Amino acid sequence: MKALLWLGNVDRRILYLLMGFVLLVPLVKPMGLPISVSEYTENVYNEIEKLSPGDRVFLDFNYTPGSIAELQAQADSITKHLLRKGVKVIAICFSPEGAMIADDTLNRIYGGAGKVYGEDYCHLGYLAGGETAQGAFIRDPLKACPQDFYGTPSSSLPICKGLSNGKDVQALIYFTTGYTAEWIRQAGPLGVPIIAGVITVLGPAQEAFVQSGQLKGLLVGMRGGAEYEIIMDEPGSAAAAMDAQSLGHLLFILFIIFGNASYFIQKKYGKKPVGGGRSHEY
Amino acid sequence: MRRELPVLIAGLSGALMVAEYFFNVGILKTWGLEMQNWGVIIAAFALGLAAVSLIRIHSRKMIERRGEWYNSVLLVGGMLVTAVSGIIGPDTAMFRFIFEDMITPLGSAFYSMVAYYLLSAAYRTFRARSFEATALLLSGIIVMLGSAPIGEVIWSKFPVLADWIMQFPNLAGSRGVLVGAAVGTVGIGVRIILGIDRSYLGGSE
């Protein structure tokens, strides 16, 4: 009983240490819990399977280095999948930091596989202006981005030939920490198939667009990345992190239970409970 | 004129963007697209605003040797080195080093700290004290167990249950908010274009 009350009032620093420890152990010594692939991830996979060699897609890297852990596995796996399919990739960014991340991802995966820059893939760099810029880009990509990331005129790149608006590509795929409806508002009217990879917090709010068909596919957070690694049969960092995710979640749930147990005991014995919003009784 | 002209600019540019969207008129389309490109150019200039205000604040601190002035040196120095190496070209070794070994780890570290605070916040405050709080708590825990692989090991139906919450009640909730937000966006837009609401333009006075 006393122990339970104590468990309701653990110092936050002990919690922090516990969490660091709980996350680290399975990273060092993996448990290998099975990861099932959700229907959503399969839908994205099937959507990309529909593309044919020579098709073009836009890849938008709208995230900062702070969210690499959430989105890089998604971006890597999808890029690898596009490479396998022989699809041509045109990268674009609407967050400044995304430009360097896109550069690294494409050079590593497309460049690493011996694909030719300008022919099989290109990087149009960062475009300032948020949603206004997205709208300008999808309506006339080459006018919006007269030069690529390295300063070459984009109209001179063979991959951009005949690219007059968003309808000339077969899909728009974006990875984001911040968009909620921006691409749907700007690219939706053109009818380009849109696939989104979002950080986990944004997942629930996207359901409305999946059900309505405005999004053709949705990947959510690190788990989405891990599932895509599994479906591609190339387990990577995200799949390796899933054990740590499991233990981390258990820690959260355990301490929520501790907190509630001590809350109800205190309430039963007429003490003023510790913690809990809206419990400030006078 | 200093007050009226900005209202007129906001109104005209906004009205043009709305008109070109709904009506299939060539000249409107051409101008609409041009306006969007102008927006990008102006936004690129705006990226320098933060830098100028930072330099103003921190050069004063450095000159007066006020407070932790050495931090200001770090800030302004870091800014100049990054800007110059980036302007020379995104391929320079210096720029790559700054991005990969400084900006990336610092960004990740700052954002990831939120996880620790979230744990202590959940622990302190996530209590089943009312019907509503219990609904939030239960749906939260089910979704947690549904998305971490361990949940599936504990009970194979957790992912199914979590998916159900996401695809039905959560969808209804998100959609209700989304439609309301759309109406709000139109409301603000109409107020700005017609010049009824000028508070947005008064910020720099």
Place this chain on the structure above:
Amino acid sequence: MSTDVGVWVSALLTIAAYSFLWKENRFFRAVEHLFVGLGAGYGIAMGYSNIVSKAWNPITKEGKLYLLIPVIMGVMLFGRFVKSLRWTSRFPLAFIVGTGAAIALRGAVEQQFVKQIQATMMPLTSVGNLIIVVGTLCVMSYFFFTFPKNKALSSVSTVGRWILMVTFGAAFGNGVMGRISLSIGVLQTLFGEWIHLIK
């Protein structure tokens, strides 16, 4: 232990940032200032390349002189730093606010209002559809603010509030996973690349 300078730099910066979890301290403040500076510098570099490709080159090489208008407006933004010129920054601001509001508005009507309403018109033949349709209506009614109070509206909007709570719960659960992902990423870098503990 790694022998790479870059890895050491990033590890030490990470530790300095994390020290905040224990207590606010001078190392934290130092890296925080550094981060602000690097971010702003990065922004300048990217903005510069945008200006060169979208304004400077077209004006000087293609003679598109009308692009001087947005350039001048861009420069006027900086008027806010000079007291007597402060009014000039209102013009470009007005342009940004006007176009931005309109671009969001027109997309919102079609994609967020009409399309979402259309997608909610579902046959009420399954429990799931019933929850979506009735649930959406209840949540919408929670955000009616000015209609006269009556029993029906208030009970419907109470149900709407419950549904919102389930929605927020789902986002909370998801949020936990997202935030844990970020800290796993940091641990992978620290203990994988710096101290070779993770294989």
Place this chain on the structure above:
Amino acid sequence: MEAGRVTSFIAFLFIAAAVLYSIRVAKTRMPSIRKIAGLDAIEEAVGRATETGKPLFYTTGTADITGSYGANIFAGLEILGHTSRIVARNNADMIVGISLPNVYPLALQMVEQGYLYAGKREYFKPDSIQFLSSTQFAYASGCMGIIQREQAAATLMMGHFMAEAILLAEASAQVGAISIAGMTSMAQLPFLIAACDYTLIGDELLVAGAYLAQDPVKMGSIAGQDWAKLLGFILIAVGSVMVTAGSAWLKDLLSL
């Protein structure tokens, strides 16, 4: 007319007309609003600050007035004006933390006016409004420092917040402060609902601001938007019933 945008255009006209008409009506007769729980809690929070002799901490978050969250910041400032009036009336203390240069002068003006209305102009201290930093985590650590050093009796967060939201809420829980939050971001609201005592959800924030400021333009707009939402409500209800009965006529009509 662009193909496929006829319905959207009609919807746009309807919403615009409803908003404009309601603004006109509001100029002569202000619409009344439904009860918003968090609003009454402000009195409670100030009461706590008065009883304990510790300050109330107020902040509007990390968005600028010119961006897409501008409306939220204005609402936060309007509620700040109202709060400072109650604070002045009760002789309580208040500290305001600001993250953006554009917001700072507005906050100063709001609080001064609040003291003026309460007839306590001489008690107004400009130093109690502090500019912290326009960078997210520098601002957050600044706020957390104030909350903990001053042992705030109550924390009010009204405006727009990102990842720092949970940091502030947690800091105020640690010192046992009453916390009231208001914002529209769906991604951060869940954490605030869990961690704060009262939360204004979504548009409630905007409505509260307009109501407290008695601004006819904003109040009228809110009333007009209600009519637009009602249109959506009716369309969904009728459309679903028709689809159930086997007629997709209305649903298809929206594709025009």
